[in-house]
Structure formats: C-alpha cells, structure tokens
Amino acid sequence: MTDQPDDSAAPGAPDPAAGPEPTAEPGDGSGLTGALEVLRARLGALRLPLETSGAEAARTDLRRATDQLDDYLLPRLRAQKAPLLVVVGGSTGAGKSTLVNSVLGERVTQPGVLRPTTKAPVLVHHPLDARWFSTDRVLPGLARVTASGTGSAAAQAGGQAGGQAGGQGGGTPAEPSRNLRLVPSDSLPKGLALLDAPDIDSVDTANRELAAQLLGAADLWLFITTSARYADAVPWDLLLQAAGRKAQVAMVLDRVDPGAEATADDLRDMMVEHGLADSPLFVIPEAELVDGMLPEEGVSDVSRWLTGLGGDAEARGRVIAATRDGVVDSLVVRAGTLADAADEQQAADVRLRHVVDRAYADAVAQVTAATSDGALLRGEVLARWQDFVGTGEFFRAVEEGIGRFRDAVAGFFRGTPKAAPQVEQAIAHGLESVVLDAAEDAAERSYQGWRGDAAGAALLEGLELLRTPAALRSEVTGQIRGWQGDVLELVREQGSAKRGTARALSLGVNGLGVALMVFVFASTGGLTGVEVGIAGGSAVLAQRVLEAVFGEDAVRRLAAQARDRLRARIQAVMDGQAARYTAQLDALGSAEAGGERLRVAAGAVASAASAERRVRLRAAEAAPAAGAGAEDSTASGGLRGVHARPAGEVLAKGGTDLAEEPARKGFWKRLFGEGDR
Numbered sequence: 001m002t003d004q005p006d007d008s009a010a011p012g013a014p015d016p017a018a019g020p021e022p023t024a025e026p027g028d029g030s031g032l033t034g035a036l037e038v039l040r041a042r043l044g045a046l047r048l049p050l051e052t053s054g055a056e057a058a059r060t061d062l063r064r065a066t067d068q069l070d071d072y073l074l075p076r077l078r079a080q081k082a083p084l085l086v087v088v089g090g091s092t093g094a095g096k097s098t099l100v101n102s103v104l105g106e107r108v109t110q111p112g113v114l115r116p117t118t119k120a121p122v123l124v125h126h127p128l129d130a131r132w133f134s135t136d137r138v139l140p141g142l143a144r145v146t147a148s149g150t151g152s153a154a155a156q157a158g159g160q161a162g163g164q165a166g167g168q169g170g171g172t173p174a175e176p177s178r179n180l181r182l183v184p185s186d187s188l189p190k191g192l193a194l195l196d197a198p199d200i201d202s203v204d205t206a207n208r209e210l211a212a213q214l215l216g217a218a219d220l221w222l223f224i225t226t227s228a229r230y231a232d233a234v235p236w237d238l239l240l241q242a243a244g245r246k247a248q249v250a251m252v253l254d255r256v257d258p259g260a261e262a263t264a265d266d267l268r269d270m271m272v273e274h275g276l277a278d279s280p281l282f283v284i285p286e287a288e289l290v291d292g293m294l295p296e297e298g299v300s301d302v303s304r305w306l307t308g309l310g311g312d313a314e315a316r317g318r319v320i321a322a323t324r325d326g327v328v329d330s331l332v333v334r335a336g337t338l339a340d341a342a343d344e345q346q347a348a349d350v351r352l353r354h355v356v357d358r359a360y361a362d363a364v365a366q367v368t369a370a371t372s373d374g375a376l377l378r379g380e381v382l383a384r385w386q387d388f389v390g391t392g393e394f395f396r397a398v399e400e401g402i403g404r405f406r407d408a409v410a411g412f413f414r415g416t417p418k419a420a421p422q423v424e425q426a427i428a429h430g431l432e433s434v435v436l437d438a439a440e441d442a443a444e445r446s447y448q449g450w451r452g453d454a455a456g457a458a459l460l461e462g463l464e465l466l467r468t469p470a471a472l473r474s475e476v477t478g479q480i481r482g483w484q485g486d487v488l489e490l491v492r493e494q495g496s497a498k499r500g501t502a503r504a505l506s507l508g509v510n511g512l513g514v515a516l517m518v519f520v521f522a523s524t525g526g527l528t529g530v531e532v533g534i535a536g537g538s539a540v541l542a543q544r545v546l547e548a549v550f551g552e553d554a555v556r557r558l559a560a561q562a563r564d565r566l567r568a569r570i571q572a573v574m575d576g577q578a579a580r581y582t583a584q585l586d587a588l589g590s591a592e593a594g595g596e597r598l599r600v601a602a603g604a605v606a607s608a609a610s611a612e613r614r615v616r617l618r619a620a621e622a623a624p625a626a627g628a629g630a631e632d633s634t635a636s637g638g639l640r641g642v643h644a645r646p647a648g649e650v651l652a653k654g655g656t657d658l659a660e661e662p663a664r665k666g667f668w669k670r671l672f673g674e675g676d677r
C-alpha cells in the first residue's frame, strides 16, 4: 500500500506526496520540481506583445510549454506514484473506444457510427486509484464527472453519458465538452489508467485540441490506426512530435483484413522513419464485433502487454521516467526558443524606439539650425525689425562709433517702444511654422519607419499617428510665448544685476528682448551676426544695441542662455510628439520582454534534471532491477484476453512482450534504463 497517495496530496500545493517518505527521496525530482516551478512562473510572466516575425509561433509555443507543465510535468513530479496514464489516441473511427471496451470487457465508453463519437474523454482507472484522478491534479482544465460504483452496469451508464451525451455541453461543436468522465473498473490493474480520447483529426477544432492536450498529459500513448488510414498525415505529425520529445508510444494497427498483413510491414517502416523504431506495434485483425467488442484473441496481445505493465511498478516507473525526461528536455529547448523570441521582442522594441528617437532628434536639430543660421530673419520678421529700428539716425550712429551710438540707442528706445511687440509677434509666427514643420516631418518619418517593420506596422493599426495632432499648434504657440517670456526675463535680470540698471530698463525691456531674439537667430557656432552678415545688418544692429547696454560678455552669455531655453522648450514639444509613438510600446511593456530570466530558469531546469538523472542512475545500479513483480495486479480482475493465445503470434516485427522478455528490444531496453542517456 505504499503506493497510496496521501490525502494531503492536494493539487497545486507543495506536495508531500512528491515522495511517499517524509524526506526527499534521492532522485525524486524535488529539486527539479522547484526549478520547473520557477520556469512556470517565468513563462507565466512572459509577454510576446509585438508582432515580430516569430511571435505567432512563439505564442503557440508558450501555450504548449505551459500546458506541458500544468497538464503533465508538474502533476507527474508532485505525485510520482500516481498511476501510469495511457492515453488511447488516433484518427476518428479508428476503433479507440471499441478497443478500450474490448480490453476491459466492459462498455465503459461509447463507440459509435456517427463521427466523431467520443467528445468527452473517458478515463478508466482501478477503483483504488480513484483519488489520483478525482482532483484536478492532472488536466486541471477539465471538470470531473464520475460514475458511482464499479461493475458493468454503472460503468456502462458512465460510458453512455461520457460518449453519447458527449458530456454536458458536448453536443454542439461550438460548445465542446470540457469534462473528464471517470470510470472505475477492476478489470484494470492498479497503477494503470486508460484514457479514451477524442479523435486527433476531428473536424471539430476544440475536439482536436482536446485530443492533443490529452496526449500531452499521457505517460504513454496507445496510438490506434487502421490499415485504411495509417498513412494519413495528421497522426504522423503528432507522432513525429512525440518521438521528438521521446514520449513513449505503442502503436495498434486495427482492422487488418486477412491477406493485408503487409500493411503492418509498411507501417513498421513508417514508424522507423518517424523515430519510433523502438515502439511496439500490435496488429488486430478485422473481425465481427460481438456485443460491440472485438474477439478476445484480437486484443490479447494488447491486454497482456498492458497487464504486464500494470503489474510491474518498476516498468511503469521507467515508462513514466522516459516520457517525463523527454518532456523536460523538450521544455528546456522550448524555453530556449521562447527566450530567443523574447529577445527578439526586446530588439524590436529598441528598433522601433530608435526610429522615433532619431526622427525627433532630427526635428530638434532642424529647428535649432533654422533658429541659428539667420533663416528666420527674413520676410515678416525682417520687415518688422526694420520698422522697429527705423533708419537714419540709428544707422548713422552705428557708422560713427560707439560713443555717440549709446546716446542714439537711448534716444531710439525712448522713441519707439511700441513697435517691439510686432517684431515679437512676427518671430513667434516664424518660429511656430519652423517647429510645426519639423514635428510634421518627424511624425511622417516615424510612421514610415514603423510601417516598414512588421512589429511597428501592427501597432499603427487603428491609430492616427501619421499627422501631428491639431492640438500641437496651440502647444507650440504656448511654448514660444513661454520662451519669449524667458528672454524678457533674462534681459530684466541682467538689467537689474548691472550698474546701468535704470538706463537699461528705461530703454524698454521689450525692445532689448526683441534685440536679443534677433541676435540669437543670427548667431551660430560662435559666429556672430557681424560675421554671417545677416539681412542687411539687422543682426549687427541688434548686437550693437545689446553690447552698448550690457557689454560684450554679458551679451554672449545672454544669447547662450536664450538659446538653451529655446532648445529645452523645443525638446519638450518633440518629446511629447515622440511619446505618441513610444507610449504604444510602453503600454505593451515590450522593453522588459527580454528572455534572459527565462534562459536562466531553463538552465536551472536542465541542471536539476541532469542531477536528478545521475541520482536515479546510481540508485538503479545499486539496486539490481527487481523481476516483473505482480504485486499490483493481484487486486485486478484482469484485462480481457490475457490468456487467449500464446504470446508473439500476432506481433509484428519489433513487437514485444513485456511479461515474457522484459528487456528484449530497444524500447524496453530504454525503459529499463540501460545507458541511453
């Protein structure tokens, strides 16, 4: 009774039943379980929001990986003594339900002429094994439906409900059953459970997915095909995947007409091609069904094989370990692929941000250039400036030298304070269109850049990012006003910090401010208005006026400050515009999508797995394999046809018989652990 699970073996909880002993058994995989739990958490946190080229496949992969962990691996590791789950899978109408009923000698599941018949999966277990399946320890997504009692009458009632009624809600394809019907049967050896699955090639997608999910939860696939259908593509796709992750598979070739035995050879060849050379193959001849069941002789090989497996805890353990190891390995590989996909997401995030950053950095540069090379001092601005400074006396003063010039400046400002706001206005207008143009260009460039990138293009859908928003104009206007205010403030401060305060302020802060703006627009990279010779000396005048009031050094410093303030405000505008794009990425969290943490978790699983295997191998070497024990099957009524015919007669090449020759061929050699890994 050491196999009996503890009542406290609640699903999901850190499970004391991970080993029946209070302390962790060597090789019980508890370190592995911990590593897998971490991996599960990392997978749960993994986001693949961007439409990178591999994203779609990666999302499927992610779903598969979490299913593998939830439906199979974690339940298996947390309850290592749980019965071996044999999932009977295959094409529709291949005879899965008929075979299950036939080996049990009871109608536990409903075969039928209407395809597909089995919608709600039926899980048959020994009555003493009920507790392993009644909780959501395995296949947590399926609701349990139980038939009370054992014996054919109750079992048949269970089978009817599970099969024909398709489980509640199983009647329509749109609402597939998410039930798992549990049927106890004492025909089955304890420690072995049979699950009659829906067809893997169903017209009904949900049915098909359910079948794949069930196969994913199996310790062993009993895969049924017929001589008419064995070459179909769908089963082989699945079988190839199974072989790839070393899931343990046994094949049944059903309904073989007399004289068509060569089919088995052909199937055997296909198995070899698909990596299943070591899997046993059972051949069941076509026969009249009696009461819906195959003749005893037909199922005797399968029955004996299953009975042998059920009766030998050692052999069961090896099947379980082989499939489990394969799933762990494939999960590690899959996690690596997912980590790469996550890195790709992060790279796409960086790439898309870079496009936007570059476009808007260029926009800032564009505005900076236009506001420092004199380009703004044309047209309206120039005309208003000339109105402001007037002609005649002022120009002459400039020509005649600095002494008289100061007086002229003073006189001038006293005379014309009212013209300053018009210059300011013209500057604001000019600046506004420079900024708006640059923002428009950047939006367009960002848009085109994203559209040329699959991940970016997907984000643009449904968003109006190509054009700048209407509200931008007023924002820009506000920032420019703000900057002009900054400039006036600088002038005011400078005026009060200097000896000539009263004089400067009496000249009019507005007039000096305008002069500073003009000077800023005409001075680039250390060159001054004099050197660039802007706009008929307009900038030269501004410079002379400012220098006359504040002195050369102060003017240079004021200009640099004014330029910095302008730049900061333009930067703020462009940052806001860039954020229209980058906010999409922020919302998806794709910047944090990288796969490094996942890779680390996968690495930890890989090393925990190999440590666990080493321990297991050493334990196996220390304790020589016990013979095929019959301790577990004593409680069993026995599968049908076990004694119906001598072993080996109908086995195709490569078929094996556990009870007779436990380690004859590769399959069993592998199960018994002789140095395959």
Ligand SMILES: Nc1nc2c(ncn2[C@@H]2O[C@H](COP(=O)(O)OP(=O)(O)OP(=O)(O)O)[C@@H](O)[C@H]2O)c(=O)[nH]1
Pocket (backbone or CB within 6 Å): 090, 091, 092, 093, 094, 095, 096, 097, 098, 099, 110, 111, 112, 113, 114, 115, 116, 117, 118, 119, 197, 198, 199, 254, 255, 285, 286, 287, 288, 289, 292, 294
């Ligand atoms: N004559 C004969 N009929 C069989 C045999 N196996 C199955 N059938 C019949 O074929 C039909 C399909 O059998 P099922 O056992 O329901 O097939 P299944 O694989 O469970 O089908 P799904 O649940 O739809 O995937 C039924 O009408 C069975 O009675 C056989 O060996 N010989």
Ligand SMILES: [Mg+2]
Pocket (backbone or CB within 6 Å): 096, 097, 098, 110, 111, 117, 118, 196, 197, 198
């Ligand atoms: Mg069926």
